Amino acid sequence: MKAPIDFFFEFASPYGYLASLRIDSIAAAYEREVVWRPIMLGAAFKASGSVPNAQAPLRGPYFFHDVPRSARLMDAPLVMPPTVPMNSLAASRTYWWLFDSDQDIARGFAQALFQAHWGEGRDMSTVDQVLEVAGTFGISADELRATLADPGVKQRLKDETDRAIGAGVFGSPFVIVDGEPFWGADRLDQVERWLATGGW
């Protein structure tokens, strides 16, 4: 069994969402596992001197045009959320807390969070909003609030983000296959080819 593929993403990134719809099936075709790794993209942007597309002159208008166009091309549901980029701290911390007990539940939560935020255009910045998704996985309001107040849970996300930046991650999505880095939803065809051929 080969090593799993690392799939780094930011919940507030629509290209991360679009890639999340394809990455597992691409990997499965080559009998590879995928580890989903949400990070705080803001920290990676700070490290690489980038700013969010949505807020940049010229790039902003293109972004709001390219994202829906890319979604339509994939037949992926997409409704632009009210706040772009949203604050994904609560969502990402919840993910890593779930991950440490059950990776499958954590992935199901990530998919549901992406669907709510990008598929349905719902803001997912607050604990109450994240609870709308987490609740469907049997997590209670009290449990989620206690979890998100836990310094260890906060540190977990910080550590994962630092580790990602240390591995060269600066955007979302960012896929690493056997040490080979691929940035962007538009690199998934290359990821697939890399898996098929072992590189070129």
Next chain:
Amino acid sequence: MKAPIDFFFEFASPYGYLASLRIDSIAAAYEREVVWRPIMLGAAFKASGSVPNAQAPLRGPYFFHDVPRSARLMDAPLVMPPTVPMNSLAASRTYWWLFDSDQDIARGFAQALFQAHWGEGRDMSTVDQVLEVAGTFGISADELRATLADPGVKQRLKDETDRAIGAGVFGSPFVIVDGEPFWGADRLDQVERWLATGGW
């Protein structure tokens, strides 16, 4: 006859070079002309708050890895030049000067310039270096020096760059098909599909 496709690029951009190897054949399959439009990407970066990939932490190392990998995937010749990004002022001014008398010669010059810089890794920043390419099109040293000292020639490139920024261009390559903008060499498949289908 439909309107031509606008192909904006920066000579110092390797993704512009890679796109230049495909754009004409993609357009020709749909009986469309392409107007090649070199710009000063630095001005567009200033307008959009971007910095060159090569100089950015994290993005720089990825860039120097992704560019050769993308070239190998296309079987395109690529030798990393000594200075990235080079100063493309002389090359771009020469292009627009040629363009105003003969678009085909201008395109031939652009292709030869790209080949020298990215295909063979030769710096093309100075007038003498540009002359190595321009000379093969029958342009003499005296003629090129006089041209590049002409304020009208300098203004021509500035006007083209301003017009591109006004049309929303912020990166290289940047293709506009019937008003529809596509940024990046990795959007050429979408350009082709747009030409084939008229949009989605």
